[in-house]
Amino acid sequence: MNILIIGCGRVGSRLAVRLSNSGHQVVVIDEAREAFLRLTPDFPGNPLQGSGLDTEVLRRAGAESMDIVFALTGGDNRNLMIAQLLKKRFKVERSVARLHDPVRAAKYRELGIETMCTTTILEGLLEIYVQRGEFPELPGEMSVCGDAGALEGN
Amino acid sequence: MAYAIIIGGGKIGYHVTRSLINSNYEVLLMEKNISVYRRLSADLGDVVMQGDGCDPLTLKAAGIERADLVVAATEDDAANLVISQMSSHCFGRKKIIARVNNPDNDLLYEDLGIHERVSGTAAILNLVGQKVGGAPVILLGALERSNIEVVELIVNERSPLLGARLGELNLPDQTLIISVLRQGQAMIPNSDTVFEQEDILVALIPHELESLLREFVV
Numbered sequence: 001m002n003i004l005i006i007g008c009g010r011v012g013s014r015l016a017v018r019l020s021n022s023g024h025q026v027v028v029i030d031e032a033r034e035a036f037l038r039l040t041p042d043f044p045g046n047p048l049q050g051s052g053l054d055t056e057v058l059r060r061a062g063a064e065s066m067d068i069v070f071a072l073t074g075g076d077n078r079n080l081m082i083a084q085l086l087k088k089r090f091k092v093e094r095s096v097a098r099l100h101d102p103v104r105a106a107k108y109r110e111l112g113i114e115t116m117c118t119t120t121i122l123e124g125l126l127e128i129y130v131q132r133g134e135f136p137e138l139p140g141e142m143s144v145c146g147d148a149g150a151l152e153g154n
Numbered sequence: 155m156a157y158a159i160i161i162g163g164g165k166i167g168y169h170v171t172r173s174l175i176n177s178n179y180e181v182l183l184m185e186k187n188i189s190v191y192r193r194l195s196a197d198l199g200d201v202v203m204q205g206d207g208c209d210p211l212t213l214k215a216a217g218i219e220r221a222d223l224v225v226a227a228t229e230d231d232a233a234n235l236v237i238s239q240m241s242s243h244c245f246g247r248k249k250i251i252a253r254v255n256n257p258d259n260d261l262l263y264e265d266l267g268i269h270e271r272v273s274g275t276a277a278i279l280n281l282v283g284q285k286v287g288g289a290p291v292i293l294l295g296a297l298e299r300s301n302i303e304v305v306e307l308i309v310n311e312r313s314p315l316l317g318a319r320l321g322e323l324n325l326p327d328q329t330l331i332i333s334v335l336r337q338g339q340a341m342i343p344n345s346d347t348v349f350e351q352e353d354i355l356v357a358l359i360p361h362e363l364e365s366l367l368r369e370f371v372v
Binding site for chain 2: 053054055075076077078080081084085088089101103104107108110111
């Protein structure tokens with residue numbers, strides 16, 4: 001699939017590497033060039049420096065042919081604006097905004113914007129921990145307790 | 155007394171707040187940054203509240219459910235978008251005005267249902283354009299709730315309008331010349347009006363045709 005990731009922070013960079021390693025075509029956008037240092041040296045995807053709110057940058061990223069867009073910048077409002085911009089201007093059907101605020105996340109979902117909320121996800125995991133005495137297993141190689149692979153250069 | 159909530163205590167938010175207070179509004183100015191908040195509240199007193207206006211819980215605490223007017227006046231377009239959308243969809247507010255900092259975002263706001271917008275940057279750009287002059291078509295303003303613009307055209311010695319009769323002109327569709335200023339006198343043109351050098355024409359035109367009109371008169 002063609003996947004666009006906006007924001008090459010911890011989540012954006014890891015997701016970009018993971019998805020391109022499993023064969024997807026990934027473009028990752030960030031305003032700061034240094035953010036791309038988080039990608040692996042052999043990252044097969046396409047890093048693009050620029051603002052995720054700039055339609056010209058999005059056009060260069062091939063936004064209109066994307067199957068999925070993830071808005072993963074540090075700001076809830078920016079992610080909401082990016083997700084709406086891609087849906088409205090570039091007709092991307094699956095445009096997901098990552099949010100910290102559960103209220104905004106729920107309200108924008110009502111408005112037809114796909115949101116995922118880090119707060120409620122963590123809250124759910126912690127509640128499971130209280131009930132079962134351990135965290136649930138995540139699919140694939142993912143782990144609730146982190147992953148130091150990047151340090152070893154894997 | 156009508157209640158207005160202004161979000162963002164920059165220059166615009168500050169002056170809008172003062173002007174609404176003078177117009178007998180009950181006003182609340184919300185500012186996120188603590189040091190800006192302190193400065194504002196030393197000046198304006200209890201009218202100022204510290205908080206993040208993008209947070210629906212904070213908006214609720216500010217009494218947004220009874221607000222007659224919400225002004226999203228921060229320097230961050232994404233914040234103004236979210237404030238406007240939350241005010242409308244979460245709290246059912248009808249009268250919302252959003253500040254647009256980057257003129258490129260103006261159309262997106264419109265598409266996303268934010269109809270009342272003010273853009274300081276666009277207004278200044280437009281004014282600078284008028285002052286600098288020389289442009290064949292100068293935007294004077296836009297008519298509220300429509301895509302119609304009021305533009306000014308100056309007939310100079312190279313203009314294809316010079317010596318032309320209005321009735322014979324092949325202007326872009328839906329362009330209406332409403333007034334001609336000639337030697338300080340305004341007149342309403344008819345199809346027999348012939349344009350002279352230094353005439354200033356005032357025309358109404360749909361926004362999307364402005365570039366066509368520009369090409370036409372250059």
